[in-house]
Amino acid sequence: MGFNGKFSRLFKRPRGLTRIDFKRSEVDFTSAANQAIGGAGLVARAVLCGGGILAVVMLVYGLFEILKDRFIYSNPDFAIRKVDVHVKGYLSPELVLKWSGVSTGENIFRVDLAAIRRNLEFVPQIKQVTVERVLPNTIRISVEEREPIARILVPIASSNSIRADQVWIDEDGIVFTRLDRNNEHVHARLQSLPVIIGISPTETIAGYALQAPEARAAIEIIKWLQRSTVVVFDQLRILDVGTPGAVVAQMASGAEVVFGLDRVPQQVRRLREVYELGRRLGRQLMWVDLSVTNNLPVSWLPLEGEYSPVNTKNLEKTTPSLRKNA
Incomplete structure (x- = not known):
């Protein structure tokens, strides 16, 4: 084999390789380009169509706003x-x-x-x-x-003395002031409401509810007494919430009633039964402690000729109707 044969074998195309068809590649490239141009045209037409729709929507909206302003917002009939x-x-x-x-x-x-x-x-x-x-x-x-159910006396310090202002609370314990004090009828009715004392001035913020447990219990006592027949015998005047864990009520007759903070309905029921017992016995209540759970300490005002009030320490033993859980 001569030199030319060896040279041709050196540059001979290896087996398995394919010859590049430049004409076919050119045709494929041209087709892909045409397809790309066609796709771009479709996108452009879609954008133009969308823009046209948006322009129509904006035009309709603008006309709507003009008509709305003319016939609604600028209409003197409205x-x-x-x-x-x-x-x-x-x-x-x-x-x-x-x-x-x-x-x-x-x-x-x-x-x-x-x-x-x-x-x-x-x-x-x-x-x-x-x-x-x-x-x-x-x-x-x-x-x-808001319908007031009680008054609160709030101490106010001045340069020379300390005076008390009044705010009111409703059945939800919301504190508020009254702006109709010049109405004599309203003023008289408000002054007849029970008074709550012993509340910190920091709690009497208008528009906010009382939060102290004793104050919340006092509100419940007022509501339950209003529903009870106790009002037939006596009227609530003052509720002192200054003692932790208790509410001390002063009645119009002068009787003092000590309430616990829990089971207010049951305590009001026991108080009604005490008044009913006093009516049967012909005695006037002086003091009762409803917070006691195992008995019912009661004191009656002395009758004429008595030197000390009648103290009944174990009233429930002789009066079964006064048992707390009855």
């Missing part, structure tokens, strides 16, 4: 001409209207009803608020005032 205020309580409608922040002439649809409700709920004296639109031109506000 200007507020009347604010109808209903109050369940003694607050004046004029005062409620002032707190609400509503004024006539405003567009009824521009008024924020939730904001009006919040403005009024910030007033501690107000318990519940409803606000509604009455088309075409009226706002209706209904307010329920």
Whole structure:
């Protein structure tokens, strides 16, 4: 074999390798490019179509806003001409209207009803608020005032002396002040409410509920006494919550009643039975400790000619109807 043969064998294509078909590759590349251009065209058409739809939506929305402003927000028929205020309580409608922040002439649809409700709920004296639109031109506000069940005397130090101011609480223990003291009828009724003493001034924050256990028990005692026939025999006047673990009540007759913090309904029932027993015996109650669980210490006012009050330390042994769990 000559030199030329060896040289050709040196550069001979190895077995298994394929010859590159440049013409076919060129055709494949051209096809792929055409496909890419076609896809880009589809995307462009989709973008243009989407843009057109968005433009139409924006145009419709803009027309809607223009019509809404013209026929609703700028329509004089929807200007507020009347604010109808209903109050369940003694607050004046004029005062409620002032707190609400509503004024006539405003567009009824521009008024924020939730904001009006919040403005009024910030007033501690107000318990519940409803606000509604009455088309075409009226706002209706209904307010329920908190009903006081007791007064609290709050000591206030001045430069020369210490005086006591008054706040009130409702059945939920919410503290509030009264703004209608010039009403003589209301003032007389409020002054007849029982007084709670012994509460720290730091607890008497308007709009917040009393938290001390003794104060919470006092609220329960007042509510249960109001439902009980005890009021037929005597009236509650003062509740002293200054003693830890107990509430000491002073009745209109002068009787002193010691309550525990738990099982208030049962204690009120026992007190009613004590008064009923006193009526049967012809005796007037002087003192009773309802917090005691195993007996019922009772003292009666002495009759004429007696030198000391009658002390009944084991009353339950002779009067089964007074047992606590009866």
